[in-house]
Amino acid sequence: MTRILTTRRIIVGIVVTLGYLLYNLAFATAGETGEAAGHGSEVADVLLGLIIILLAAKLGGDFFERFKQPAVLGELIIGMLIGNLVLIGPDIVEPFKHSLTLDVLAELGVIILLFEVGLESSLQEMMKVGVASFMVAVFGVIAPFFLGWGVAIFFLPEASIYVHIFVGATLTATSVGITARVLKDIGKIRTREAKIILGAAVIDDIMGLIILAVVVGIINAANTGGDGVGSLDVFIIVAKALGFVVGSILIGNLMMPQIFKFGSKFKVAGILLSTALLVCFLMAYLASLIGLAPIVGAFAAGLILDKVQYKDFTDRGEHSIDELVAPIGVFLIPIFFVKMGMMVDLSTFGNTSILAFAGVMTIAAIAGKQVCSLAIFDKSLNRIAIGLGMSPRGEVGLIFVGIGAKLVLDNTPVISAGTYSAVVIMVIVTTLVTPPLLKMSLIKDDKKKASA
Amino acid sequence: MTRILTTRRIIVGIVVTLGYLLYNLAFATAGETGEAAGHGSEVADVLLGLIIILLAAKLGGDFFERFKQPAVLGELIIGMLIGNLVLIGPDIVEPFKHSLTLDVLAELGVIILLFEVGLESSLQEMMKVGVASFMVAVFGVIAPFFLGWGVAIFFLPEASIYVHIFVGATLTATSVGITARVLKDIGKIRTREAKIILGAAVIDDIMGLIILAVVVGIINAANTGGDGVGSLDVFIIVAKALGFVVGSILIGNLMMPQIFKFGSKFKVAGILLSTALLVCFLMAYLASLIGLAPIVGAFAAGLILDKVQYKDFTDRGEHSIDELVAPIGVFLIPIFFVKMGMMVDLSTFGNTSILAFAGVMTIAAIAGKQVCSLAIFDKSLNRIAIGLGMSPRGEVGLIFVGIGAKLVLDNTPVISAGTYSAVVIMVIVTTLVTPPLLKMSLIKDDKKKASA
Known part of the structure; x- marks a missing residue:
């Protein structure tokens, strides 16, 4: 039991850390990834977009499948949520929204x-x-x-x-x-x-x-x-x-x-x-x-x-x-x-x-x-x-x-x-x-x- | 023998026809694919680019493999050729060159x-x-x-x-x-x-x-x-x-x-x-x-x-x-x-x-x-x-x-x-x-x- 709890705690810790990391990185991009870094920032924006979209799609799809609804509905709804996070503050999609x-x-x-x-x-x-x-x-x-x-x-x-x-x-x-x-x-x-x-x-x-x-x-x-x-x-x-x-x-x-x-x-x-x-x-x-x-x-x-x-x-x-x-x-x-x-x-x-x-x-x-x-x-x-x-x-x-x-x-x-x-x-x-x-x-x- | 020749002739005919069709279409895009057509022309340009690139890659790769050279060399050389076709006249890559x-x-x-x-x-x-x-x-x-x-x-x-x-x-x-x-x-x-x-x-x-x-x-x-x-x-x-x-x-x-x-x-x-x-x-x-x-x-x-x-x-x-x-x-x-x-x-x-x-x-x-x-x-x-x-x-x-x-x-x-x-x-x-x-x-x- 203790072992399961520990494993679960590690997983939650990793997910939270990764999410926090990603969130902070999304806001720190501007200065760091420029032409000087040697690679156009369009690629970085697309990678960030792909990471957030693929992660969101699987989380949303899985949530809806657990309620016996089609996964596509979950992908749409979670898309609406992350697209409108700006209403409550952070806008994590800004760097790749217009890609x-x-x-x-x-x-x-x-x-x-x-x-x-x-x-x-x-x-x-x-x-x-x-x-x-x-x-x-x-x-x-x-x-x-x-x-x-x-x-x-x-x-x-x-x-x-x-x-x-x-x-x-x-x-x-x-x-x-x-x-x-x-x-x-x-x-x-x-x-x-x-x-x-x-x-x-x-x-x-x-x-x-x-x-x-x-x-x-x-x-x-x-x-x-x-x-x-x-x-x-x-x-x-x-x-x-x-x-x-x-x-x-x-x-x-x-x-x-x-x-x-x-x-x-x-x-x-x-x-x-x-x-x-x-x-x-x-x-x-x-x-x-x-x-x-x-x-x-x-x-x-x-x-x-x-x-x-x-x-x-x-x-x-x-x-x-x-x-x-x-x-x-x-x-x-x-x-x-x-x-x-x-x-x-x-x-x-x-x-x-x-x-x-x-x-x-x-x-x-x-x-x-x-x-x-x-x-x-x-x-x-x-x-x-x-x-x-x-x-x-x-x-x-x-x-x-x-x-x-x-x-x-x-x-x-x-x-x-x-x-x-x-x-x-x-x-x-x-x-x-x-x-x-x-x-x-x-x-x-x-x-x-x-x-x- | 006659049958093989006929099949080969059909294949050559198809390839030539397709090439001709594609070549003509590449030049006819401007007027036909616009906003009015209901779909942005960027997608059409990317599709045209993917078609020409994938076709060229396989033709070039196959040619070099037949001479026991790595396929990647064929892809590079054929890329150079189609990228410079403009030197002898047609520029088929123009629509997607800057995509x-x-x-x-x-x-x-x-x-x-x-x-x-x-x-x-x-x-x-x-x-x-x-x-x-x-x-x-x-x-x-x-x-x-x-x-x-x-x-x-x-x-x-x-x-x-x-x-x-x-x-x-x-x-x-x-x-x-x-x-x-x-x-x-x-x-x-x-x-x-x-x-x-x-x-x-x-x-x-x-x-x-x-x-x-x-x-x-x-x-x-x-x-x-x-x-x-x-x-x-x-x-x-x-x-x-x-x-x-x-x-x-x-x-x-x-x-x-x-x-x-x-x-x-x-x-x-x-x-x-x-x-x-x-x-x-x-x-x-x-x-x-x-x-x-x-x-x-x-x-x-x-x-x-x-x-x-x-x-x-x-x-x-x-x-x-x-x-x-x-x-x-x-x-x-x-x-x-x-x-x-x-x-x-x-x-x-x-x-x-x-x-x-x-x-x-x-x-x-x-x-x-x-x-x-x-x-x-x-x-x-x-x-x-x-x-x-x-x-x-x-x-x-x-x-x-x-x-x-x-x-x-x-x-x-x-x-x-x-x-x-x-x-x-x-x-x-x-x-x-x-x-x-x-x-x-x-x-x-x-x-x-x-x-x-």
């Missing part, structure tokens, strides 16, 4: 996550749910768009029609990252519901980005006094997006075996993982080139990769691509979720009119996605779970609102500071309530099926 | 490399070669320092004494990254020579950085008209560096089992890898805080980590830390070496007086490190190989000269453009000749031992 590198690492994290999710799904399986996914996506874009437009008219009666349309557009997107992570954490990623949600979320992202591109085009045209966006422009934007997804899947599927056969001729180490990462990054890059989210490309890349294509490698005893990508995911994925939590400014939660706007918008966001269930005719499927799975706006909503804040119309930003806060709160709430609700819904479903 | 994120990813790559090298060495084994390493390091710092000082006096008679000292300081450092990679590629990382070189390179890096810190301190003091750096300041800089290395190894070695015991209580996935990365990043960060290179900390972290400490995890069937870190290395390490090649401006190779300065400096750099062999009393060791292993200046030399170019004395930079080019050429040559010479020397040694 562009950490933002890109977070973005690479969500690209790797979607690649992993794509690897776990197969194209054949996706095809089986293709029509259902498409219908869910269409309903899940139209309903929130008009609901959001209406809410914006009610709360911002003075604002121009473009502002109302923009708020509506912000409500369309689905953050497939959050849902994919929850489904993965609770072991439901291979269910039919999961496939419908993931397929729909990808189609949704494409449709949302088309709406965004069109809205931004209209506002830019209005600013220059032009005639607005012609129907030909809209057609081109839509055609490019559809062309990418269908084209990359068709061409990619044909080329994959050849690419891996070519790769297997290389003598250098790590060629299987390098080839897989190249396919993933290339498709993510191509997606971003035509104006889609890079994660759409990464998901498509995972989808077209199949174990059969790289049999030459696994026959030689190499690990599968899933296993090789996993450690990179362990390193990068938590950065995305902790950073998303850190971006939340808890002090905006104090303004009642913003809170009212945010509250109604959140209800519109969740209700709008429940309309998706109208597109599901198969009664054996869990409709509520599908609607819930489509609810989190996550990073996509934040990207949308960030663009709106930078867009200017008649010398005022399209998204004002107040609207920005309201949208951020909507994004947080839809993102935070999804994991527990989705988990409850799917687990209840399991129990019902077990007792039937 | 701070890729620089930090490269830096993380070399941190992971040194962590891996540390993991492959054990503290006990290092201790056995400790005295030899220390002596090699001392001789390998003093000789090149004074040789470089002399060469600078000869080629830059007009310049101040501080410039001469600075050039001398640039010659002291050893790029343990290059040597470690070569020793790893040719399977010699566990030899006694390798341990002496790696130990000496780490001590060398510490001594080199102390010299740099002192020289920078003297120049800054000269600028402000002060009395220069007092002996107390020098003592503090030296004490901090020694304290870090000895202290971190002693404390770390005591704490490691406790840290992993604490980690094993966590329920979340990926905790072993996360804990290992935390230890690595924390020690790299602490090293950078006290003004040392982060890689010194990463190497020390690898050194104190031992399989016995995380038996709890491997007993449960988890992979070892080496295996978990390897895929992250496959992803990040080539970025460092390709980027190092890319930084070389081949057009500076045209100036004869710079080439003469560079040539004599290179001879001084290599001869200076061969003096190391005077510190080796054990005749069974390959002295020439040890001197060669200490020769590459690599990233450390480039970091030194970069700092010198930014330092100003009497309104002129301490390192002029011409001196900069000469130092860069010296760094390239010492870095390029080391892998084949070191390999030859160690392989010849093998044959001699086998015939004896």
Whole structure:
């Protein structure tokens, strides 16, 4: 007993000492790590950020898993806490808060996550749910768009029609990252519901980005006094997006075996993982080139990769691509979720009119996605779970609102500071309530099926 | 036969098409990927950079391995080629050349490399070669320092004494990254020579950085008209560096089992890898805080980590830390070496007086490190190989000269453009000749031992 107590005391002592050390060091950086030290301070800031983010992610994730909640929720909440420590005094995130590198690492994290999710799904399986996914996506874009437009008219009666349309557009997107992570954490990623949600979320992202591109085009045209966006422009934007997804899947599927056969001729180490990462990054890059989210490309890349294509490698005893990508995911994925939590400014939660706007918008966001269930005719499927799975706006909503804040119309930003806060709160709430609700819904479903 | 030809033709077709596509896309980015596309162009630039770097690394590495040369040499050379394509027309690296994120990813790559090298060495084994390493390091710092000082006096008679000292300081450092990679590629990382070189390179890096810190301190003091750096300041800089290395190894070695015991209580996935990365990043960060290179900390972290400490995890069937870190290395390490090649401006190779300065400096750099062999009393060791292993200046030399170019004395930079080019050429040559010479020397040694 004494020995256990001593060990525990040593551990607590070490953790406290390390925390204290790190805390003090974070404040002592400025003078000590400069150019003169021989190494740029950006690397030191990134290292500090990685240390705090990885430590926070594991502490938060573990805490929530002990309460049978998905680890991703813990990563988000602990991100919110450390991002807002400045409210009670110390700001340990200041040295790396504005690090562009950490933002890109977070973005690479969500690209790797979607690649992993794509690897776990197969194209054949996706095809089986293709029509259902498409219908869910269409309903899940139209309903929130008009609901959001209406809410914006009610709360911002003075604002121009473009502002109302923009708020509506912000409500369309689905953050497939959050849902994919929850489904993965609770072991439901291979269910039919999961496939419908993931397929729909990808189609949704494409449709949302088309709406965004069109809205931004209209506002830019209005600013220059032009005639607005012609129907030909809209057609081109839509055609490019559809062309990418269908084209990359068709061409990619044909080329994959050849690419891996070519790769297997290389003598250098790590060629299987390098080839897989190249396919993933290339498709993510191509997606971003035509104006889609890079994660759409990464998901498509995972989808077209199949174990059969790289049999030459696994026959030689190499690990599968899933296993090789996993450690990179362990390193990068938590950065995305902790950073998303850190971006939340808890002090905006104090303004009642913003809170009212945010509250109604959140209800519109969740209700709008429940309309998706109208597109599901198969009664054996869990409709509520599908609607819930489509609810989190996550990073996509934040990207949308960030663009709106930078867009200017008649010398005022399209998204004002107040609207920005309201949208951020909507994004947080839809993102935070999804994991527990989705988990409850799917687990209840399991129990019902077990007792039937 | 016809079938093989057809397959080969398809592969060539795909590679050419992809190359052409990528090349065109690289030039079409500006207009298409903007804020309006919904995703910052930094991510797109980084993705493009990763695609070109990973592809180039594997092509270059494979080419050199076919000629029985280390893959790292191929990565450097192909980096030089793509970095200088602008000389013959297209500049495909322009969109990501100045990406701070890729620089930090490269830096993380070399941190992971040194962590891996540390993991492959054990503290006990290092201790056995400790005295030899220390002596090699001392001789390998003093000789090149004074040789470089002399060469600078000869080629830059007009310049101040501080410039001469600075050039001398640039010659002291050893790029343990290059040597470690070569020793790893040719399977010699566990030899006694390798341990002496790696130990000496780490001590060398510490001594080199102390010299740099002192020289920078003297120049800054000269600028402000002060009395220069007092002996107390020098003592503090030296004490901090020694304290870090000895202290971190002693404390770390005591704490490691406790840290992993604490980690094993966590329920979340990926905790072993996360804990290992935390230890690595924390020690790299602490090293950078006290003004040392982060890689010194990463190497020390690898050194104190031992399989016995995380038996709890491997007993449960988890992979070892080496295996978990390897895929992250496959992803990040080539970025460092390709980027190092890319930084070389081949057009500076045209100036004869710079080439003469560079040539004599290179001879001084290599001869200076061969003096190391005077510190080796054990005749069974390959002295020439040890001197060669200490020769590459690599990233450390480039970091030194970069700092010198930014330092100003009497309104002129301490390192002029011409001196900069000469130092860069010296760094390239010492870095390029080391892998084949070191390999030859160690392989010849093998044959001699086998015939004896």
